[in-house]
Amino acid sequence: MENLVAGYPGRVLVRNLFLRLPKPAFVAVVGHNGSGKTTLFRVLTGQLPYQGSVQLLGQEVRGLRRAAQAGLLGYLPQRGSIGFSISVRELVVMGRYRHHGLLSAYAPADYALADAALDRVGMGHLARQDFTQLSGGEQQLVWLAQLSLQDAQLYLLDEPTQQLDVYYRRQVFGLIYGWVQEQGKTVLCSTHDLDNLPGLSGYLLNLSEPQPQLRPLSPHAVQAAREWLEQAPRRAT
């Protein structure tokens, strides 16, 4: 990102941001409510116009079509709801869509991958349940299972541990950290959950700072961010 400026009419939220993310990397994106975390993700997913330059693996986002289909990007939005009944297993197997034509049926091998992904997030026992009837936290874990099958190079996770209990929050950080360490993925993860960050290595980006920059993740950096976030936010104009 070079000299990135983005926001909404009359409201600049991301101002002159310069960032170069290493690959692979785990990046925790923190900031007060309304500091622009989701806005930054909307820029990266091509949903919001911007000024300056944003490149994903050398390609300018502005001109990029179908980043997800190309395997560049996997995105977990903050509120991923669906309005129709579908079994958990069928929803998860759709993470394999890049490997299929739109109408071709998924193979037993795809379902085996879906089952394994569900087991990894601790939701294997819900495979045959109707997704819409799960709790918010269970749904969040199922989305993560689906995302893991997408096999994207960069994952944008917008508050993946919201609604999760203490146990599953730690599990989810362990899971996505494994995507970085074992699979070489780059993960940008927005979060208010500072408690689980000190044990991880990677980077911290605090969008509440006037000039946000990547800082190496450490207990000290997390504590500094915590102290910052305990103060009242400065509002963008």
Ligand SMILES: Nc1ncnc2c1ncn2[C@@H]1O[C@H](COP(=O)(O)OP(=O)(O)OP(=O)(O)O)[C@@H](O)[C@H]1O
């Ligand atoms: N479409 C829009 N038009 C105008 N303002 C918007 C729009 N979408 C979001 N905003 C505003 O932009 C600001 C930043 O929103 P954003 O969702 O990026 O914050 P965030 O850091 O992700 O917050 P949270 O931690 O609460 O999820 C908020 O004040 C929000 O009201």
